[in-house]
Amino acid sequence: MAESRGRRGGWSWWYLLFVAQYGVILWPPFYNRAEPYFLGVPFFYWFQMLWVIISAVFTAVVYFATDD
């Protein structure tokens, strides 16, 4: 059970998904613009809302990937 012990207690490469979502969302120059609009909503707003969904999917992926 050495492998699963390492997975539960320590680092998993799947956590890079968390790093990715932090990197994107904490870098405002990346999304601080109005174009392109989506359904009349400026990019700044719909992009961040989209990342709420993406981050939820990422968390679910990490959950299943690191689960027993």
Place this chain on the structure above:
Amino acid sequence: MGVSEVNWVALGIFVLLFGFITWLGFAAAHWRKGDLDLLDEWGLGGRRFGTIVTWFLVGGDLYTAYTFIAVPALAFGAGAVAFFAVPYTIIIYPLLFLVFRRLWYVCHRHGYITAGDFVRGRFGNRWLALAVTVTGIVATMPYIALQLVGIQVVVGALGISGAGLIGDLPLILAFVVLAAFTYSSGLRAPASIAIVKDILIYVTAVAAIVVIPIELGGFANIFAAVPAKKLLLAVPGAQTTGAYSAYATLAFGSALALFLYPHSLTAVLSANSGHAIRRNAAILPAYSFVLGLLAMLGFFVIAAGVDKLPEYAAGFKQFGNNFAVPALILHSFPAWFVGIAFAAIGIGALVPAAIMSIAAANLYTRNIHREFINKNPTAREEAQNAKWVSLLVKLGALVFILFVPTQYAIQLQLLGGIWIIQTLPAVMLGAYTRWFNSWALLLGWAVGIGTGTAMAVATKLTPTYPLALGGYVFPGYTAVYTVLLNLGVTALLTPVFNRMSATASPLDATRAADYTEAQRSA
């Protein structure tokens, strides 16, 4: 001197829904019945909540009435910067997934019910535990008071206002109800009411996001009405990171602070398994999405121009931008739905207020009373003690909001965020390592609290501090800068203190295996 005429239909529905959750709050005592004379049962619901109830409870806990009033109000007043609430909620869930699962396991194994309990066991230093405890209680008090502001605003918007006792009566009534069911049912009351609250909030949010844009001619029209200065973050000038660093650090710092608040930990610890915590990290973002939608309501207010309508002038004068969302709801919906929406906000205030008062009571009972006053209370005495303290905490918040200007509660809550983040090294990093010397942690905490308070005062109690370094200016959330300083001091002093103390470092009551799921092979 009313804000407007009393809206009887809306008031009727509002009162009806409040009556229902009052009954529910008392009935909750019998839900998954346990012995409410035990602190574990009263203050953590017996640690019996599964994934779904935890979802409602944490959601009801973190997304408070004040959030629903203040975030759109900030969007209405200041524009794009208010949207930092969205990256903030994106950041919190990996923390829940990784750090708080570990804390759940260790607290479950050792019967810890507060952050103070954990720090006491982990570092064996009662003074460090006291610092964590006092910080938690002090940071929570203005937060409870702010929930009352949420109730005040919707009650005012229903047309009930007046000088003296009559004007304050609804608020006092709401708090008597809150105090009574919290006392009798403990954490089970907000857990059951949170389910009603969340359904009402979702109904309101979806209706608002569908109906109001149709009334206003679509999102394109709405965003066209928003002034260019409010639509996006200001692009930073030369030699400064401007609004960008402020936005990112506000999101990051607020996320770090959130789960250090006692009420967050109370909700997390009431879950029945580490799996429930991890599953919730994936399904809680549903609330983030709603919060993003609600933030946009601030722009709906601009587009609808309700702030310029004479019938809402008195409300804006009395409550400032916090009146933006209630005015928009009054303007856009029939009276019966106004009742539902306002009840959602009002009940949305009671749920977190109840959890916060329980969390503060748990802290006092475990980490001050038991540690310093009565070392060997019976289980019954301990639970009774917590019940009384929860009453006292709420009474304090009520008195505060009735007699002190609202602005002070908002400023204290801001300071509370800067203070509570100073417990991060001991609590969050403590979940991973006990490399830090406990006295170094205490000193780092003190430096963080002192510097943070001084920086906040220097910026006239605004959240961001313009840090100047080598000709560049980095505006950023004071809490982030000061917790970095705190960490630096703690790391520097740890080897110094370790060398100075002749005796071996105090015992760690926890073992590495306590922080993860039990080994199957073990």
